[in-house]
Amino acid sequence: MIAHLKVDDTKRKFVMKKTKKDVEETTVSDGSRAINKFRVSDAVMMIIITLLCLTCILPFLHLAAKSISSNSMVLAKQVYFWPKEITFDAYASIFSDGSMVKSMVYSVFVTLLFTLLGMMVCTCAAYPLSKKRIKGRYIFTFLLMFPMYFGAGLIPSYLLMKDLHLLDTMWVLILPLIYSPYNMLIMKTYFQGSIPDSLEESAFLDGASNIQILFKIVLPLSKPILATLSLFYAVGRWNAYADNKYYIKSEGFKMVQYKLSQLVSSASEAQTATLSEASAVTSTPEVLQAACIMFVTIPIICIYPFLQKYFVKGTMIGAVKG
Amino acid sequence: MAKTSNAAAKAVPVNAKLSWSKAFKRDWQLYLMLLFPLAMVFIFNYAAYPGMRMIFFDYKPAKGWDGSEFVGLKIIQKVFTDKDFIKSLSSTLVFNFLDLIVGFPMPIILALMLNELRYPRFKKVTQTILYLPHFLSWVIIGSVAYTMFRPTSGLVNIALTNAGIIDQGIPFLTEKWHWAVSYLLIGVWQAMGWGTIIYLAAITSISGELYEAAMIDGANRWQRMWNITLPGIKGTVVTLLIMNLGRVMGSNFERLDSLYNSQVRDFQYQLAIYIYEKGLQGAKFSQATVVGVFQSVVGLILVIVADKFAKKLGEDGLL
Numbered sequence: 001m002i003a004h005l006k007v008d009d010t011k012r013k014f015v016m017k018k019t020k021k022d023v024e025e026t027t028v029s030d031g032s033r034a035i036n037k038f039r040v041s042d043a044v045m046m047i048i049i050t051l052l053c054l055t056c057i058l059p060f061l062h063l064a065a066k067s068i069s070s071n072s073m074v075l076a077k078q079v080y081f082w083p084k085e086i087t088f089d090a091y092a093s094i095f096s097d098g099s100m101v102k103s104m105v106y107s108v109f110v111t112l113l114f115t116l117l118g119m120m121v122c123t124c125a126a127y128p129l130s131k132k133r134i135k136g137r138y139i140f141t142f143l144l145m146f147p148m149y150f151g152a153g154l155i156p157s158y159l160l161m162k163d164l165h166l167l168d169t170m171w172v173l174i175l176p177l178i179y180s181p182y183n184m185l186i187m188k189t190y191f192q193g194s195i196p197d198s199l200e201e202s203a204f205l206d207g208a209s210n211i212q213i214l215f216k217i218v219l220p221l222s223k224p225i226l227a228t229l230s231l232f233y234a235v236g237r238w239n240a241y242a243d244n245k246y247y248i249k250s251e252g253f254k255m256v257q258y259k260l261s262q263l264v265s266s267a268s269e270a271q272t273a274t275l276s277e278a279s280a281v282t283s284t285p286e287v288l289q290a291a292c293i294m295f296v297t298i299p300i301i302c303i304y305p306f307l308q309k310y311f312v313k314g315t316m317i318g319a320v321k322g
Numbered sequence: 323m324a325k326t327s328n329a330a331a332k333a334v335p336v337n338a339k340l341s342w343s344k345a346f347k348r349d350w351q352l353y354l355m356l357l358f359p360l361a362m363v364f365i366f367n368y369a370a371y372p373g374m375r376m377i378f379f380d381y382k383p384a385k386g387w388d389g390s391e392f393v394g395l396k397i398i399q400k401v402f403t404d405k406d407f408i409k410s411l412s413s414t415l416v417f418n419f420l421d422l423i424v425g426f427p428m429p430i431i432l433a434l435m436l437n438e439l440r441y442p443r444f445k446k447v448t449q450t451i452l453y454l455p456h457f458l459s460w461v462i463i464g465s466v467a468y469t470m471f472r473p474t475s476g477l478v479n480i481a482l483t484n485a486g487i488i489d490q491g492i493p494f495l496t497e498k499w500h501w502a503v504s505y506l507l508i509g510v511w512q513a514m515g516w517g518t519i520i521y522l523a524a525i526t527s528i529s530g531e532l533y534e535a536a537m538i539d540g541a542n543r544w545q546r547m548w549n550i551t552l553p554g555i556k557g558t559v560v561t562l563l564i565m566n567l568g569r570v571m572g573s574n575f576e577r578l579d580s581l582y583n584s585q586v587r588d589f590q591y592q593l594a595i596y597i598y599e600k601g602l603q604g605a606k607f608s609q610a611t612v613v614g615v616f617q618s619v620v621g622l623i624l625v626i627v628a629d630k631f632a633k634k635l636g637e638d639g640l641l
Contacts, residue, residue, distance in 0.1 A: 149622055152618070153618055155376065179359050264461075
């Protein structure tokens with residue numbers, strides 16, 4: 001239903017734009033309407049937006065340039081947005097040291113497992129709760145939503161993880177967060193709004209069970225939202241590092257983002273030094289840091305343009321009931 | 323809709339008077355599914371709630387609950403007279419309000435501008451770029467910020483010095499007043515693009531006829547923006563504003579942590595940092611828990627009040 005509405009809206013907008021143009025075309029009498037239509041305010045807005053976009057791109061361009069420039073050029077402050085005296089030494093030392101690479105592989109694994117389990121638990125909550133007929137719907141919904149508005153706080157959670165013997169394991173990064181009330185709400189809203197009741201009823205009359213209806217009808221029809229929420233889960237896990245800091249002590253269980261944060265925090269310059277010593281390649285901390293930042297950023301930047309549209313969809317659905 | 327629900331009533335009896343045993347019999351698969359999320363919530367959320375009783379105990383991490391003494395309100399009193407707590411509470415509130423003042427209008431302005439852009443291709447590309455910071459971890463944002471703003475080797479200062487505008491590097495992130503501004507602007511920068519989505523969606527639902535009529539009446543762009551678009555998204559603006567006011571006691575650990583350095587401790591020392599340092603680093607579990615519970619309780623009250631308020635104004639509630 002939402003999908004239909006959206007199509008209507010975009011169509012309407014398109015029509016609206018067209019009429020806008022038509023009106024302007026009729027009011028402009030001389031022939032060069034393409035130039036007349038473009039006003040100063042258009043130019044100003046385009047400039048402002050372009051500048052804002054540059055603030056989002058240039059820092060990364062700068063870092064990328066720095067990470068593949070030679071030490072002397074970086075120290076001489078000659079590198080802006082274009083690498084000078086290109087060398088991949090810094091990346092070579094990251095790869096030869098291995099700990100960052102290992103950590104990256106581990107992070108990818110944790111993120112994938114987290115996303116898979118998260119989607120399972122989310123579906124298990126959203127599907128039953130999307131059914132108006134299920135008895136006890138309100139109490140279950142309340143139980144499942146309340147933690148979003150009232151958390152126990154860091155220390156009680158920490159003690160809980162300790163009691164569950166999860167401290168300093170991979171699972172502490174996965175299990176506590178796989179159930180997300182926010183994602184559940186989005187999925188539930190989608191199930192309620194976009195899957196026609198009549199479809200499920202006819203299947204029900206044909207003798208299909210709830211599970212069969214879920215797998216044969218509801219999930220195949222919900223691919224867009226499944227994609228969106230998987231991405232919410234994956235990016236959420238990929239970016240968060242505070243729980244690493246709270247719960248993890250062993251190097252082997254730290255995600256790459258936390259490693260990076262330790263690397264760049266001024267207190268641990270020693271670590272950067274060990275990284276460059278270990279590899280016997282001498283990059284200055286600055287170049288090495290730039291390379292490390294890029295190393296962690298590149299995966300996101302590479303997949304980002306393809307994923308972005310799914311996110312927008314999900315946020316729109318979430319916005320229906322914030 | 324009416325038709326289908328009639329059919330539903332025939333196929334599946336409406337459950338108003340259905341007994342639990344019958345409900346279980348009919349929908350046992352659904353209840354079985356629900357067990358999984360419910361188990362998760364109980365094990366990882368509700369099971370932590372009893373730990374909050376720590377606010378009445380002098381909890382010793384080494385000795386556990388058995389070795390901890392019940393002290394009544396002593397710890398709570400201690401926290402609320404603690405200078406560090408007062409400091410972190412006030413900087414949390416000040417920075418959250420500043421965030422709201424600086425950060426709240428930005429997505430609205432940006433959405434209005436994006437909406438007026440004439441070239442769909444340009445609009446699409448710029449939107450994609452503007453959303454990017456939202457997808458980056460605070461670690462990355464923080465380390466990029468340090469790379470850009472370091473007093474001697476940061477790009478911004480190098481560029482300004484080379485251009486002859488300044489003689490000496492500006493300590494954007496290493497002096498507390500400069501840091502305050504940078505902290506706020508980085509926050510705005512991170513959230514502005516993503517924040518436009520919700521407003522752009524609201525703008526899309528404004529009827530095109532209104533614009534047509536206004537144009538025929540000779541309204542110019544600014545008049546249309548002011549008299550049609552803004553009133554059209556008023557509901558969304560109010561709801562989001564109230565929602566954000568409800569979060570004024572919140573505190574983002576990662577944002578504070580990733581922009582940390584020892585020179586800016588005065589301002590950076592906000593509630594999330596207080597809890598982390600006192601609790602996990604200083605092993606003063608009870609004190610940190612008092613602050614955590616305080617934050618949660620105030621947060622809950624604010625959300626409920628905000629919800630009531632929004633409903634009173636005739637907007638959609640949050641709950």
